[in-house]
Amino acid sequence: MSTQKGREITISVLKFNPRSAVSKPHYVDYKLEETSGMTLFIALNYIRENLDPDLSFDFVCRAGICGSCGMVVNGKPTLACRTLIANYPEGKLTLLPMPAFELIKDLSVNTGKWMDGMSKRVESWVHSDHEVDISKLEDRIDPEVANDTFELDRCIECGICVASCGTMLMRPNFVGPVGLNRVARFEIDPHDKRTADDYYELIGDDDGIFGCMSLMACEDHCPKHLPLQNKIAYLRRKLVALR
Amino acid sequence: MKINYCDALVIGGGLAGLRAAVAAQKKGLSTIVLSLVPVKRSHSAAAQGGMQASLGNSKMSEGDNEDLHFADTVKGSDWGCDQEVARMFVTTAPKAIRELASWGVPWSRVKAGPHNAVINAKKTTITEEEDRHGLITSRDFGGTKKWRTCYTADATGHTMLFGVANEALKHDVDIRDRKEALSIIHEDGRCYGAVVRDLITGELEAYVSKGTCIATGGYGRVFKQTTNAVICEGTGAAIALETGIAALSNMEAVQFHPTPIVPSGILLTEGCRGDGGVLRDVDGHRFMPDYEPEKKELASRDVVSRRMIEHIRNGKGVPSPYGYHVWLDISILGREHIERNLRDVQEICQIFNGIDPADEGPKGWAPVLPMQHYSMGGIRTKPTGESSRLAGLFACGEAACWDMHGFNRLGGNSVSETVVAGMIIGNYFADYCLENDVTIPTKTVQKFVDAQDAYLDQILAYNGKEDIFKIKNRMKEIMDEKVGIFRDGPHLEAAVEELKELLQKTKHISVKSKERVGNPELEEAYRVPRMLKVALCVAKGARDRTESRGAHYREDYLKRDDANWLKRTLCTWANPDDIEPTLEYAPLDIMKMEMPPAFRGYGAKGMIIENELSAKRQEEVDSIREKMEADGKDRYEIQDTLMPFELPMNYKDKNERAGDK
Ligand SMILES: Cc1cc2nc3c(=O)[nH]c(=O)nc-3n(C[C@H](O)[C@H](O)[C@H](O)COP(=O)(O)OP(=O)(O)OC[C@H]3O[C@@H](n4cnc5c(N)ncnc54)[C@H](O)[C@@H]3O)c2cc1C
Ligand code: SF4
Ligand code: FES
Numbered sequence: 001m002s003t004q005k006g007r008e009i010t011i012s013v014l015k016f017n018p019r020s021a022v023s024k025p026h027y028v029d030y031k032l033e034e035t036s037g038m039t040l041f042i043a044l045n046y047i048r049e050n051l052d053p054d055l056s057f058d059f060v061c062r063a064g065i066c067g068s069c070g071m072v073v074n075g076k077p078t079l080a081c082r083t084l085i086a087n088y089p090e091g092k093l094t095l096l097p098m099p100a101f102e103l104i105k106d107l108s109v110n111t112g113k114w115m116d117g118m119s120k121r122v123e124s125w126v127h128s129d130h131e132v133d134i135s136k137l138e139d140r141i142d143p144e145v146a147n148d149t150f151e152l153d154r155c156i157e158c159g160i161c162v163a164s165c166g167t168m169l170m171r172p173n174f175v176g177p178v179g180l181n182r183v184a185r186f187e188i189d190p191h192d193k194r195t196a197d198d199y200y201e202l203i204g205d206d207d208g209i210f211g212c213m214s215l216m217a218c219e220d221h222c223p224k225h226l227p228l229q230n231k232i233a234y235l236r237r238k239l240v241a242l243r
Numbered sequence: 244m245k246i247n248y249c250d251a252l253v254i255g256g257g258l259a260g261l262r263a264a265v266a267a268q269k270k271g272l273s274t275i276v277l278s279l280v281p282v283k284r285s286h287s288a289a290a291q292g293g294m295q296a297s298l299g300n301s302k303m304s305e306g307d308n309e310d311l312h313f314a315d316t317v318k319g320s321d322w323g324c325d326q327e328v329a330r331m332f333v334t335t336a337p338k339a340i341r342e343l344a345s346w347g348v349p350w351s352r353v354k355a356g357p358h359n360a361v362i363n364a365k366k367t368t369i370t371e372e373e374d375r376h377g378l379i380t381s382r383d384f385g386g387t388k389k390w391r392t393c394y395t396a397d398a399t400g401h402t403m404l405f406g407v408a409n410e411a412l413k414h415d416v417d418i419r420d421r422k423e424a425l426s427i428i429h430e431d432g433r434c435y436g437a438v439v440r441d442l443i444t445g446e447l448e449a450y451v452s453k454g455t456c457i458a459t460g461g462y463g464r465v466f467k468q469t470t471n472a473v474i475c476e477g478t479g480a481a482i483a484l485e486t487g488i489a490a491l492s493n494m495e496a497v498q499f500h501p502t503p504i505v506p507s508g509i510l511l512t513e514g515c516r517g518d519g520g521v522l523r524d525v526d527g528h529r530f531m532p533d534y535e536p537e538k539k540e541l542a543s544r545d546v547v548s549r550r551m552i553e554h555i556r557n558g559k560g561v562p563s564p565y566g567y568h569v570w571l572d573i574s575i576l577g578r579e580h581i582e583r584n585l586r587d588v589q590e591i592c593q594i595f596n597g598i599d600p601a602d603e604g605p606k607g608w609a610p611v612l613p614m615q616h617y618s619m620g621g622i623r624t625k626p627t628g629e630s631s632r633l634a635g636l637f638a639c640g641e642a643a644c645w646d647m648h649g650f651n652r653l654g655g656n657s658v659s660e661t662v663v664a665g666m667i668i669g670n671y672f673a674d675y676c677l678e679n680d681v682t683i684p685t686k687t688v689q690k691f692v693d694a695q696d697a698y699l700d701q702i703l704a705y706n707g708k709e710d711i712f713k714i715k716n717r718m719k720e721i722m723d724e725k726v727g728i729f730r731d732g733p734h735l736e737a738a739v740e741e742l743k744e745l746l747q748k749t750k751h752i753s754v755k756s757k758e759r760v761g762n763p764e765l766e767e768a769y770r771v772p773r774m775l776k777v778a779l780c781v782a783k784g785a786r787d788r789t790e791s792r793g794a795h796y797r798e799d800y801l802k803r804d805d806a807n808w809l810k811r812t813l814c815t816w817a818n819p820d821d822i823e824p825t826l827e828y829a830p831l832d833i834m835k836m837e838m839p840p841a842f843r844g845y846g847a848k849g850m851i852i853e854n855e856l857s858a859k860r861q862e863e864v865d866s867i868r869e870k871m872e873a874d875g876k877d878r879y880e881i882q883d884t885l886m887p888f889e890l891p892m893n894y895k896d897k898n899e900r901a902g903d904k
Contacts, residue, residue: 019444019760036564037506037595049712053764054756058280060472063509063591065401066284082594104443105761112281112420116412125347125413132345134338135896139345140377141352149349150395153402157283191347 006034009091011043013055017105027094028052040073040080040093044107057107064223067158071107072096077163079223080107098163100172111159118179122202126191141190152185152231154224161218161228173207177218177228180209184231200239209236244692245448246685249275249417251676252436252452254424255479256282258400258658259640260458261407261416262665267673268414275450276411277422277439279474283408286460286472287661290400291512291587293382293392294662295655296336299900300378301353302369303360303390306902309333310878311388314838316656319386319543320649321793321803322840323496323619323811323831328626328647330837330888332656332663337898339662340393344379348406351394351584353380361519361576363539364529375901383517384654386543386845392655397512397587400658407662424479425769427455427486427636428683428691434636435683437482438695445760447696449688454676456628456637456668457483461618465778466727467719469615470503470510479642481773483622484780484824489633490813491824492623492644494777495784498652498794499728500616501547506565507595508614511588513654516540518584520573522551524559527570527605535845542845545651545794548613548728563610570608573600613728617641617657619648619794620781623813626888628668635679637672639664646811650793670891699759702768707751711767714745714752718771718778721745726782731799735786742782743822746775780814780824787826788812791850805840805854809833833860837886 008031016025030047041062048055060068062081069080074088077098085093101109118124132139161177168174183199186192203209212232219228251267253260256278267274278285299307312333317324344350355376357368362383384392395402411418421442428435428449436451459479463471483489501522502511516522521529522540534550535542542550551569554560560567573581573588578601581589585600592598592609600607622638623631624645630636639645640661645668647660725738749772754764790804791797809831814824833839839860842848864885871881879897889895 017761020758039507039595048763049716053712053754053767054758054762056761056763060280060284060286060474061289062473062507063289064594065398065587066288066472068280068284084594110443112284115281115283116418119409119412123413125409126345128345132342134341134345135893136341136899137901138341138379141344141349142377143352143354143380146349146352149347150351150398150402153347153349153395153405154398156288156401157281186347189347189349191345 006036007091009034009085009093011047012092012094013106014096015055015106016103018103019105034085038085040083040085041069043085044080056105065156067156070098070111070158070160070163072098072163077160077221079158079160082223098159100162100168101159111157114159114162115157118175118182121175122179122182124182124186126186126189127194128191139191145188145190149185149189152181152188152226155181155226156224158223160221160223164217164221166215166217167211167213171207171211174211175203175208177232179203180212180232180235181226181228184235187235196238196242200242204239209239244689245446246688247275247448247450248681249273249450249452251673252450252455253277253458254437254455255458255460255640255642256418256420257285257287257458257460257640258404258407258661259665260456261411262662263456263458263639263669263672264416265407265411265414266666266669267676268416270673270677272673272676273417275417275419277424277450278418278420279423279442281420282418283404285404286475287404287658288401289472289510290658291397291510292384292514292517293394293399293655294340294403294659295384295387295391295653296340296393296659297333297389297391298337298340298379298381298393299389299902300375301380301390302371303383304381307389307391308900309898312336312391315387316647316653317838318843319651319653321651321843322805322809323493323649323792325626325646326836326838326886327888328645330886331626331667331890332647332660334890335663335667335894336659338894339659339666340379343403343406343662346406346410348402349395350379351396353378364519364521364575378901382514383541384513385516385541385547386653392517394514396583397514397585403658403662424482425695426691427482428688429486429488429633430683430687432488433634435681438691447692449692451681451683451688453679453681454635454637454672456639456672457622457642458638458640459642461641462777463615463618465718465774465781466615466722468508468723470500470508471615476770476774477618477777478770478773480621481777483630483636483638484776484814484816485819486633487815487817487819489630489636490623490815491780492620492646492811492813493650493784494620494780494814495788495795495812496619496650496793497615497781498544498617498619499548499613500544501551501613502571502611503614504591504596505563505568505610505612509591509595510616511571511591511609511611515571515573515585515588518580519576520571521575523570523572523608524554525561526559530554530559538845543651543653545796546846549796551613552728561610568610568612571611572608574603574607617652619650619652620644627671628664629671629675635675637668637675639668650795667891667894699765699769702765703754703757705750706753709748709752711749711752711764711771714748715767715771715774718742718745718775722778722781726785728796730785730795730797732786735782738782739779739786739823742775742779746772746779746822749775776816776824783823783826784812784814802850802852804852805857806852809840809854833857835886836860837864837882839864
């Protein structure tokens with residue numbers, strides 16, 4: 001281990017337990033020494049193990065792959081596990097739970113419940129009445145089309161686009177960029193036999209494709225760099241043409 | 244007391260649990276899946292490289308079939324696997340991948356015409372046939388004869404998990420996340436569900452079911468340096484162990500992966516080497532050909548990991564603040580390939596280490612070091628997936644020792660196992676739930692809930708000096724230092740002794756907040772003792788197994804000892820107050836094997852203490868094969884005579900291949 005002493009940093013966290021009768025939202029400052037390559041995953045675990053065993057947060061993969069650890073860092077929704085402390089030269093980080101989701105406690109929010117609702121709402125599965133015999137050759141899919149589907153399938157349901165979305169603040173029923181992306185994904189996938197009319201049924205209103213105000217924060221913040229605006233614009237043109 | 248009744252209870256919502264749940268739900272059973280986290284965040288999401296299935300579509304996989312996949316799997320296991328299960332697996336894997344394709348997993352496809360590849364550090368052109376265009380393609384992985392690993396760039400686990408989870412939603416499987424199973428409800432040798440804690444409200448509930456399937460993944464987090472997600476703590480296996488009836492098997496068989504990045508331990512997929520990446524030492528020298536001239540970087544994982552450490556011990560490691568490491572060089576694959584097929588790898592290197600692996604020369608090399616990666620051991624099951632001792636308890640996926648990986652798993656065989664086991668075991672599990680009723684009295688259920696309730700109160704009342712986080716961290720250090728890649732008797736003995744002390748210390752802690760809700764320290768306090776029990780099974784199993792087999796490597800017993808150790812370790816926890824597991828052994832029957840033990844084809848030669856039955860069985864196999872071939876029998880008929888096996892549904896149907904005559 002390096003013997004060089006790291007700088008002192010301050011991590012300020014909004015703590016609140018909505019399930020406790022006495023808890024009120026309040027900031028707690030934690031001071032700790034930065035180590036080389038320190039991420040928020042490392043820092044928050046250090047805090048829990050040494051300074052405050054009561055602090056709640058969510059990590060699973062700690063590698064930017066699973067989408068568990070979205071939180072608002074100095075005003076910007078982001079994945080905490082990929083956040084390097086070194087990128088904050090002032091040495092102070094303020095952490096808030098992501099808005100738009102039900103708060104569980106401190107930095108932990110219920111993105112999973114929201115995403116399940118979204119998946120059911122846009123029927124996020126292949127629709128087909130074609131019986132597949134899995135002992136026989138698979139259907140051929142053009143490699144480019146498979147790749148285009150994959151590009152949109154990379155969404156990790158982290159909710160950062162939802163937490164970044166202006167429409168979301170005004171319309172809690174908005175399906176969110178993530179939901180529209182999901183529709184775009186199945187629209188490309190040749191396995192899914194739904195028509196544009198079917199998609200219109202799902203998202204052809206102001207809680208769906210016509211709610212988006214094109215503020216672009218979703219795409220700016222998406223950790224997987226999904227082309228959200230492009231896809232939303234494409235769907236909108238396609239569905240507008242129907243009516 | 245709140246009791247939730249269902250027909251089929253699945254604990255764990257990774258690939259294995261969700262696929263098993265779909266099987267149960269499709270048979271008309273009311274099925275509930277429990278998970279610590281939203282199921283799409285399960286550890287399965289992190290699998291990058293791919294899934295093995297012998298489709299034989301692409302040029303480099305031409306001629307692949309079940310027999311080759313079987314042989315690679317058995318060799319990979321260092322003959323520690325159950326060959327019947329390996330056969331069940333390889334026969335179903337092509338069906339599993341085709342099913343996933345129809346569920347929308349966007350597998351990378353064959354593109355007709357020439358494409359560039361790097362093979363053995365040389366640029367090569369491969370030309371794909373026109374008639375394969377659009378079929379599922381595959382890449383190279385360690386220990387396989389053909390390019391058999393199917394993939395979606397380097398996010399295979401993610402796309403598979405979303406595909407299966409969405410299918411579960413489609414079939415209305417009742418998925419409940421942030422629910423943690425704390426103990427198994429059982430009576431008279433039969434399992435009836437679990438006591439479960441809601442991780443949001445802190446409430447204890449009972450889930451009572453006709454059958455229960457544990458699919459809680461591996462136990463990598465008992466080690467300090469691991470590629471595993473933070474929820475891979477092995478508590479699912481631990482609660483099976485705590486029944487005192489169900490057994491854990493081969494827990495000493497722990498896989499170390501050659502290329503996690505230093506220091507975070509985030510994995511850089513085996514696909515890096517599969518696609519042509521190489522390992523380099525402090526001088527920039529590619530050293531693997533010196534040790535493994537034939538398979539080089541693509542020998543099986545246990546072999547490559549040991550060679551890396553050996554090379555570092557020979558003074559060729561790269562010094563760093565985190566100790567010695569070697570380099571992984573994928574820049575030779577070219578920027579275009581990396582940005583298309585290894586994008587997550589590139590992002591991980593950039594974000595966590597500030598390196599762009601597509602940069603040519605030493606600038607793009609990533610520091611790597613072998614770390615814990617996969618748990619071959621787990622809940623011992625029969626080929627149907629049911630515990631051999633506790634009726635109605637099934638297990639599948641990494642949590643299980645269904646035993647197709649033996650003592651070393653091949654890359655790409657695990658996500659493949661999860662969905663294949665989900666199909667096969669899921670069906671046997673569903674049949675069990677159809678044929679059996681819940682007969683347990685509510686009073687008994689209450690007893691199990693009360694026990695957990697009292698246990699939580701007891702923890703909150705502890706008033707000792709120990710700190711649960713320190714105990715946990717010490718356990719991890721012991722496992723790394725004394726139960727790691729290279730093992731020996733004295734270190735293992737010390738590990739067992741110290742782990743026992745740590746287990747006793749868990750009763751001398753105190754938990755600062757006395758809340759039952761939203762109290763992470765309380766959660767540690769009940770999880771760590773369970774993790775320590777799992778760790779003790781690993782350490783004690785390793786201490787007593789005086790041979791080297793697959794990933795289990797004893798420096799004081801260098802040979803694979805088929806004469807004495809061709810057997811499975813079984814661990815039970817006989818009494819709740821015990822501080823170590825009880826070990827027993829179950830022999831593998833050579834005379835029933837389709838492929839009797841022999842040399843694996845990589846690693847050092849002549850390191851086997853042979854079992855005389857091997858030669859005898861080989862003769863038998865050869866003569867059956869010769870005779871049947873002379874009689875014009877096909878490979879399926881011969882296989883069936885050598886080692887018959889069964890499968891549910893139509894999973895035994897022949898797999899069609901584009902190359903079929
Ligand atoms: C970084 C990485 C890369 C990998 N890449 C590959 C690859 O390319 N190819 C390959 O074949 N394999 C790969 N593997 C291995 C493979 O990903 C895993 O073995 C496999 O995904 C395990 O799936 P599973 O369904 O058994 O368990 P998991 O996906 O681990 O799921 C476990 C589930 O159990 C739940 N759970 C756990 N404990 C409890 C409890 N007490 N109560 C309730 N729920 C509980 C969790 O919430 C989770 O839903 C990789 C592994 C790692 C670490
Ligand atoms: S679209 Fe991007 S930001 Fe939104 S949930 Fe998916 S990965 Fe996260
Ligand atoms: S913990 Fe998985 S994305 Fe951050």
